[in-house]
Amino acid sequence: MQISDSSSRILAGLLEARTGQQLTMSRRWRLETALSQLLRERGIASIDELITILVMGREPSLSTRVVEALLNNETYFFRDRLPFDLIKAAALPELARRREASRTLRIWSAGCSAGQEVYSLAMLFAEDPQRWAGWTIDILGTDVSEGMVSRAREGSYTQFEVQRGLGVQQMIRWFEEGANGWRAVEALRKSVRFQVHNLLEPAPHPGRFDLILCRNVLLYLHENTRRKAFDRLSSALGPDGWLMLGAGETVIGQAPSLEADREMRGLYRHRDPSAKAA
Numbered sequence: 001m002q003i004s005d006s007s008s009r010i011l012a013g014l015l016e017a018r019t020g021q022q023l024t025m026s027r028r029w030r031l032e033t034a035l036s037q038l039l040r041e042r043g044i045a046s047i048d049e050l051i052t053i054l055v056m057g058r059e060p061s062l063s064t065r066v067v068e069a070l071l072n073n074e075t076y077f078f079r080d081r082l083p084f085d086l087i088k089a090a091a092l093p094e095l096a097r098r099r100e101a102s103r104t105l106r107i108w109s110a111g112c113s114a115g116q117e118v119y120s121l122a123m124l125f126a127e128d129p130q131r132w133a134g135w136t137i138d139i140l141g142t143d144v145s146e147g148m149v150s151r152a153r154e155g156s157y158t159q160f161e162v163q164r165g166l167g168v169q170q171m172i173r174w175f176e177e178g179a180n181g182w183r184a185v186e187a188l189r190k191s192v193r194f195q196v197h198n199l200l201e202p203a204p205h206p207g208r209f210d211l212i213l214c215r216n217v218l219l220y221l222h223e224n225t226r227r228k229a230f231d232r233l234s235s236a237l238g239p240d241g242w243l244m245l246g247a248g249e250t251v252i253g254q255a256p257s258l259e260a261d262r263e264m265r266g267l268y269r270h271r272d273p274s275a276k277a278a
Contacts, residue, residue: 003031007051011070014054018067019144020200020229021220034069068145072220075113077165078120083215083244086266088124091242094264095210096131098240104136108209108236110199111217112141115152115192116165119184121213122191123174142197142204152194155184199229203236210238216246223254230255234270242267 011031012023023031035047042062044050054063078084099105109118118141125132125139143149162175162182175182197204199217212233218226234257237243243258244267245251251258251268259271 003047007048010051010054011066014063015067015070019071019198020225021071022222023070035066038065038069064146068147071145073113073145073148075116076161077116079117079165080247083266084120084124086264087211090264091211091267092124099210103134106138106206106209107140107211108204108213109139109141110212110214110233112143112152112194113148115141115155115194117141117213118152118192118194119155119188120165122188123170126188126191137191139192140204141192141194144196144198146196149194149196155189156180157182199232200225201232203232207236208238209236210241211244212237212241213244215244216249218249219246227254230258234258237270239270242269
């Protein structure tokens with residue numbers, strides 16, 4: 001299927017306007033694959049025909065479907081594993097010490113896609129019930145895609161999805177097999193919450209989080225847009241909280257209010273004002 005340059009530019013502009021994400025030239029090869037199912041469902045012969053429908057504004061809901069199809073929703077349970085080992089072995093014990101008085105933790109997974117990261121976090125707490133007995137653990141997952149948030153709330157995954165990152169024992173313990181795949185058990189689903197949210201908007205309630213995960217989301221943002229996103233993340237991070245980014249992301253040169261934590265490698269925190277002035 002041939003896609004004209006004008007159609008590619010229109011789709012790229014629509015995606016950036018709605019989400020802040022850029023559809024760079026290196027990602028435009030995905031257009032045909034990403035939109036093929038939508039074209040079949042709507043009986044649309046080509047992407048150029050799709051663009052005509054969008055420009056004419058005859059189907060307002062269609063633009064939302066297009067944007068959601070273009071988003072990169074790649075994720076899986078305990079993705080990359082090492083970040084979760086760091087959270088379990090270092091970040092959570094330290095946060096438990098710091099929050100012993102309130103016995104409350106707030107965690108935000110930004111750009112959570114279909115929810116695997118959020119349920120992975122929930123499993124860390126559920127598998128250590130004695131340690132977290134009497135604590136209030138608020139785990140929030142957000143995504144700009146309404147479709148992904150709906151899937152995350154349902155907590156249902158295919159055989160392929162549930163096997164990515166989970167061992168057999170975890171599958172059996174935390175998921176129930178049904179006719180349409182595997183669904184997170186009720187207790188796990190009730191321990192988390194999800195909502196639609198654009199990272200460029202003010203932080204979701206309660207606005208101050210002890211740990212924020214925003215992994216492999218900022219890669220797709222224009223530099224100026226990325227700075228705005230960092231401002232939002234910084235404002236949502238508690239005074240002594242941590243931000244976790246993807247392996248290929250950094251705050252250097254982009255978020256002056258944040259710095260790498262020297263003791264918790266892979267995590268970022270608010271910059272020490274005294275160090276900044278030195």
